[in-house]
Amino acid sequence: MDFANHLIVGVFQVLEPYNLAFLIGGFLIGTFFGSVPGLTSVLAVALLLPMTYSIDVVPALIMCASIFMAGMYSGSITAVTINIPGAPSSMMTALDGNKLMRKGHGANALGHAALGSMIGGTIGALLLIALMPMAAELTLLIRTTGKFALVMFALIVIVLVQREDVPKAVLTTVLGMMIATIGIDVMQPVPRFHYGTGTLVEGIDMMPVIIGVFALAELMVQMRTGGDGPSGEEMRRAARSMKRRDLVPKLAEVRQIGLWGYLKASLTGYGIGLLPGVGGSMAAFVAYADAKRSERPDDILGEGSRRGVAVSEAANNGMCGGAFVPMLMFGIPGDPTTAIVLGVLVINGIQPGAKLVETQADMIAPMFISLLFSAMFLIPLTLYLLGPLFIRIVSIPRGILYAGIAVMALMGSYVATISVFQMALAAIFGLFAYFLRRQGYPVVSLLLGFILGPDLELYLRRSLSLSDGDPTIFLTNMDSLFFIILSGIFIYLMGILPWLKKKKSLAQT
């Protein structure tokens, strides 16, 4: 059966009541986590990861995809209403969205955010579906040396994205890779770093790392910041000021933003999604900066522009489709959520790669459809039917919320392996990640280093064993040379050039 047929079957699979419940349930969970400041869709997927052990892979992937899409969109709810982005990717939305809210157009801003998210998410998902077979073909051109250079390129991008502090990003990535080296070696049946203990011979599972880094550390961070969130009265006031009919954007406003405006932002988001470790915040930022360049005097971005809201949301939701491509083809996650989705695939014995489209398309096709349905139908429906309700729900007392998350996180790490040791590991990683976050270290790099480290080592050693230890193999093979040149370009554009500019401006002042 070819991929198109799998997609048609996927539509019917998603519409089965059992799977549909996971799609809608996942979307509502994602919307809730995305809209509550401090909680993210990454946390939602991390908490639900242990449950994927006890449900089938298809509903698990359907749910992950809908959480991802919902979480990316719903950060705009509190960004617009109270100027606190529910998710980091909605920071740019807050700039204009909240200004519109203050002018009395809050519902309208939410409508534009939803429309932008819907268009961006749909375009991203359609591109993912349309280009997946081609991406699989291209993947076949990349051999062992190319895979090493590609993983190296991914790690370089992950580090360079943290422009504020590259040394800290390098360190956390290295730490993630160090954790991944514990256990049996990738090429030889020899244990490493077990220090005489049997439990470490098996290596460190992804689960305690994810639960610790994204759930337990988050709890500690929230505790330290006092778990600040919007007050109940603030949210009730915002909800009262919303009228359902205002949630639908006016055609004239949509025309003013323009088809090209939506399309460009969506494509920008999709393209940024293809880059490993970059994520929705960067997608929204780039699209917003691009829109700012072409702003009109009557529509200044940052002063309550509907275009600002629309492009930011179109870009961060467009990113969702792009982020799946490197994850499914090479096992290189495009962002933290897809890193955890990769965990779901691995847990269920699904290996990323070109063969995925040929041999296991029946499992990934429903996930693509879930991404598409979430963007096309659930974003507008949720906003229209549940928008005002969600604004009230996010004012739930923090204590109840965090107590529930703490129990879910710890029990989740227990039920995955029925091991108290895993819970203890999650607690250790949680404490470590908390200290890292307090000092401004990017913990996402730690997870991505943990995931990519074994691949980097495997492909490096395989390549060198093929060439009898001759490192020039990376320069003589076209695939690896391509990624080495690409890495050089990225290092220049994202590392050297900004540094030179900074130096020049310092010299001028």
Next chain:
Amino acid sequence: MQVQRLKAIGLPLAIALLTVVYAFGVLNIRSQFDEGLVGPQFLPTVLVLLSLAMCAVIALRDIRKLDTSSEPAQQADADTRALQLRTAGLFVAIVAFIATFKPLGYAASTTAFSWVVLWLFSFGVGQPALRAAVAVAVSAAGYALFALAFGAHIPLGPEAF
């Protein structure tokens, strides 16, 4: 100033120490066959070097920042200290929960843990009955989710392990 310096380099120093422990592990790796330079020890060795180099860069930079900073050292106020204590309390509660999970079983340990988390997040201040009821509800909801909805084995009491 000394305290601030220690704070600045505390984490890189701790990571450097962990790296040294890791480096001892590199020495104990025994290959089963020779792969040349790039064997099972190669990447860990590179990682050790990178980690130590980055720790040194970060520590030196942070110390230099402190030396050039003209801002007076900020003292943590009472509220900040209280939040720091609560954060430490949360970690202690997590450790205590893990330690008591097997001896007490799910029902007792989770209810007590939920109660402590609620207390730490100042939920139900002056309403102990409400806090206790919510702790029981959270524990019951967790059981319903994992054991009933997803069919996972959750040992309610110590005898169920």
